[in-house]
Structures are given as C-alpha cells and as structure tokens.
Amino acid sequence: MNARRRPDADVPPGLLLVDKPGGMTSHDVVARARRALSVRRVGHAGTLDPMATGLLVLGVGTATRLLGHVGGHDKTYEATLRLGQATVTDDREGEVLATASTAHLDDAAIAAALTEQTGPLQQVPSSVSAVKVGGRRSYDRVRAGEEVVLEPRSVTVHRLDVHRITRPTPHLVDVDVTVACSAGTYIRAIARDAGAALGVGGHLTALRRTVSGPFSVGHAAPVEEAAAALTGEGGPGFLPLTEGARAVFPERLLTPEEAVALSYGQRIAATGTAGLHAAVDGEGRLVALVEDAGRTARVNVGFPPA
CATH class of the missing domain: 3.30.2350.10 (Pseudouridine synthase)
Structure with a gap:
C-alpha cells in the first residue's frame, strides 16, 4: 500500500x-x-x-x-572560450578530439573570428545538447551510441564583447567575452565555430548567465x-506572482467588473496594444495574462485565487 x-x-x-x-x-x-x-x-x-x-x-x-x-x-552570458582544442561536447567536460597550435594567431585575427559570430546566425547545436530528436534528448541518443546530426537553428547574437585574450600555454588561447543573444543560442557552439573558422578548434571552459529577459x-x-x-x-x-508578471509584461489595471469577467474566462474590451498584458485587479492580484483578439481581449493564461 x-x-x-x-x-x-x-x-x-x-x-x-x-x-x-x-x-x-x-x-x-x-x-x-x-x-x-x-x-x-x-x-x-x-x-x-x-x-x-x-x-x-x-x-x-x-x-x-x-x-x-x-x-x-534574450540572455546575457559571461564566458571563457579556449582556442586550440576541440572537444566532443564543445565544452571542457568532453573528451578532447583534436588539438592545433594557436601560436600563429594574433589578437586581431581572434577578434575578427569572433566578430563573425555576431548577428543572425544559422547555428548547429552540440550533439550532446538537450535538443529533442524524435522525442528523446540528443545527449541521451549520443550516450546510447547513436550518431546524431542536428539541424541548424536561427539565432541572433546581438553583441559579443572581447574583454581579455590570454595565452595559458604557447599553443592555447583563452578569450573572456560577454555575449548578449537570443534565447536558444549555444555559447559553446560559438566557441566551436570560431575555433573551426580559425582552423584550430575551440570549446567553452566557463559560462555564467547574468541576465535573462x-x-x-x-x-x-x-x-x-x-x-x-x-x-x-x-x-x-x-x-x-504579480511583481514577477509586471517585470515581464506591460500591466493592465482592471475594473472590478473586468476582473470578475476574466475570472470566468470571459472577454473584456481590447486596449489596442499588441502582445500579452498582465491583468491586475484593484487589490494588486494577477488575474490573468490577456491578449487582444479583435475588439476584445481574451484570457491567455488564468490565475485563479488561491
């Protein structure tokens, strides 16, 4: 039992x-x-x-x-990219697949390669990412011995700032960067692709998310x-709850009648402003996320009283 x-x-x-x-x-x-x-x-x-x-x-x-x-x-990350080594996971936790000396690369060439990783990109996620393939995580398929090739995805890197370029050994380069990007962007793929473009391989050694929306x-x-x-x-x-919703969405203050209507899933008058709004009653309670649909606004997500 x-x-x-x-x-x-x-x-x-x-x-x-x-x-x-x-x-x-x-x-x-x-x-x-x-x-x-x-x-x-x-x-x-x-x-x-x-x-x-x-x-x-x-x-x-x-x-x-x-x-x-x-x-x-959108997200913002602080990251360290290592050039001169490619790994199976595109980060420091994976086995090193190949090494190549970076001794011939100057700072300008490295910065130029990273500049190429900005703007709209068609980015292929790592095969050991959490992307689902046929209902299963890609990394689970890889661990089961399957060969997985993922389709490119449209992402946007809004900004990639290079803060420091160091050389921990004569043949390796570490680059400290800040990356501001769209959701779904893989920073380790940026390291991989910049390293590939330079002909030396690359992977991610440190990652910290500092901003999300x-x-x-x-x-x-x-x-x-x-x-x-x-x-x-x-x-x-x-x-x-209400403060969190206000941080993400524009606020719409409700009349008592509108609050009651939304609590029953009914529509109220539209505002003429596109997108979701946090509909908040006079007591500061989040009633729903609402969205205009023609002349009326409908409930997208409801939040019934506790």
Whole structure:
C-alpha cells in the first residue's frame, strides 16, 4: 500500500531568482527548491548546463504558468572560450578530439573570428545538447551510441564583447567575452565555430548567465536563500506572482467588473496594444495574462485565487 503523499505547504506563488552553482543540473536546483519549500509544483525557465553558473529562474505554484513566457527572452552570458582544442561536447567536460597550435594567431585575427559570430546566425547545436530528436534528448541518443546530426537553428547574437585574450600555454588561447543573444543560442557552439573558422578548434571552459529577459543575477540568491525569502524571511531571490508578471509584461489595471469577467474566462474590451498584458485587479492580484483578439481581449493564461 502506497503511503499517502503529504500535501504541499501553503506558500505564496512567485518566481525564485537563483544563482546556480557549478556542478548542479537545473533539475537539481528545482529538487532543492521543492525540498526547501515542501512544494512539488516548481519548474524552471531555461536550462543551464551543469558546468554553468548564474541566473536560473524558477516558478513556484501557479507562477509555473509564467515560465513558458519567461524563458524565451534574450540572455546575457559571461564566458571563457579556449582556442586550440576541440572537444566532443564543445565544452571542457568532453573528451578532447583534436588539438592545433594557436601560436600563429594574433589578437586581431581572434577578434575578427569572433566578430563573425555576431548577428543572425544559422547555428548547429552540440550533439550532446538537450535538443529533442524524435522525442528523446540528443545527449541521451549520443550516450546510447547513436550518431546524431542536428539541424541548424536561427539565432541572433546581438553583441559579443572581447574583454581579455590570454595565452595559458604557447599553443592555447583563452578569450573572456560577454555575449548578449537570443534565447536558444549555444555559447559553446560559438566557441566551436570560431575555433573551426580559425582552423584550430575551440570549446567553452566557463559560462555564467547574468541576465535573462528583465531579470539579473544581481537580484538572485542561492536556492535555499531564495526559498527562505519566499517563505517570509526576506532578502533577495524572490518575486511575488504579480511583481514577477509586471517585470515581464506591460500591466493592465482592471475594473472590478473586468476582473470578475476574466475570472470566468470571459472577454473584456481590447486596449489596442499588441502582445500579452498582465491583468491586475484593484487589490494588486494577477488575474490573468490577456491578449487582444479583435475588439476584445481574451484570457491567455488564468490565475485563479488561491
């Protein structure tokens, strides 16, 4: 006979802004949040690889309904690219496939190759990425011995700033960069492709996400501290549901009649402004995400009262 599952703790819904340490998967962070809060309904917006650190946005309770809209925003990363070695995973955790001396490359040639990795790109994800192929993660297929070739994806690198170029050995180059890019961009693919263009190979040795949409790692905290902020102890790392929605979407203030109508899934008058809006009642409660559809606005995602 199965033991009865304990009910979730009564905690407010909202977003946790977590500063993920290296060595943990995004799922590990979610599991820690669930344990800290005694709540099962926790999810994340946008996976970070285990070696990566930095901003991971979690949703708790009904705030998980926001996550699909949060993860698609632009991102900013601090990264270190190593030229002179290609690896099977395009990062430092994979086996080295090939090496080539970078001794002939000057800083100008390296900067020029990275400039070519900006703007609209057709980028092929690493075969050991989390991209799904036929319903299974690409990395699972690779680990099972399958050969996986992924299709290019349209991404945009808005900015790639080179901060420092160093030479840890006579035959290797490390490049510290900041990358601002669209969602879905693989920074390790930038390292791989720049190295390939230079004829020496490349991979990623360090990655930290600093910005995701309107959220910054400067307002994040370790997962247990963010969970403590949610439960009332204060501190950084927690945004209540309405505040989190306001950070992502323009706000639409509702009349009492509009709030009641939306709570029943009914339509209200359109605003004439495109895109999703956070519909908030007079008491500051997020009622729904709404979107114009002709002369009326309809509920895209509802948030019923607790």
